[in-house]
Amino acid sequence: MTNLKPLALLGLGLVALSSCANQPQAEKSKAMIFTVADTGTTTTLFAGQSFEVKLLGTPTAGYSWEVQTLPAGVVLVDKKSEPENPKGRAQRMVGGNDWTSFRFKTSSAPADLQATTGQALVLRYARPWEFEAGKPADQIWQMQIVVKPGS
Incomplete structure (x- = not known):
């Protein structure tokens, strides 16, 4: 029985090392979140990287955020809306922000990375x-977006 202890410890050590080796890839694939504070800025992203833009609006008054312009190399994957005050909605309160x-x-x-300079992701807030x-x-x-090949 005592001969199995070193083997078990070795196995656990290998598992721990392999999870550490994968950590940078996991962080690279973690989505970045941008808000109203990031408007007017420039960011550089790598091919295959995800990101999110989260903005507050008042759809109950007819206003909504929509994509106006997508830069080359950026694809819209999903759009969702959640109430700012979920408890109020659960109590059937009318109105509020989302x-x-x-x-x-x-x-x-893009093949020519210089072509991405000046290309912006533009979202507009209006009644359609x-x-x-x-x-x-x-x-x-x-936000100006520059997409570079994955590293």
């Missing part, structure tokens, strides 16, 4: 029928 979350993924780096009638968006959120 968090709109856009999840994006970089598909690939007013925007279609020519009224400008009430708010614009934008």
Whole structure:
């Protein structure tokens, strides 16, 4: 029985080492979250990296956040809305704000990386029928995105 202890410890050590070796990849695939504070900034992402933009709005008054422009190499994966005050909604309170979350993924780096300079992800906040009638968006959120090949 005592001969098995060193083997068991060796096995546990190998498992621990292998999980540490994979940690940088796990962090690389972790989604970054951008908010209203990040508007007007520039970020560099790698091909295959995910990121999220989370903004507060008032859909009960007809306002919603929508994608206006996607830069090359960025794909919209999902859009969801969650109440700012879930307890209020559970109590059937009317109105209130919602968090709109856009999840994006970089598909690939464009062949000419210089072409991505100046390309922005632009989200607009407006009532859709007013925007279609020519009224400008009430708010614009934008971020310059540069997609580089995976490292």
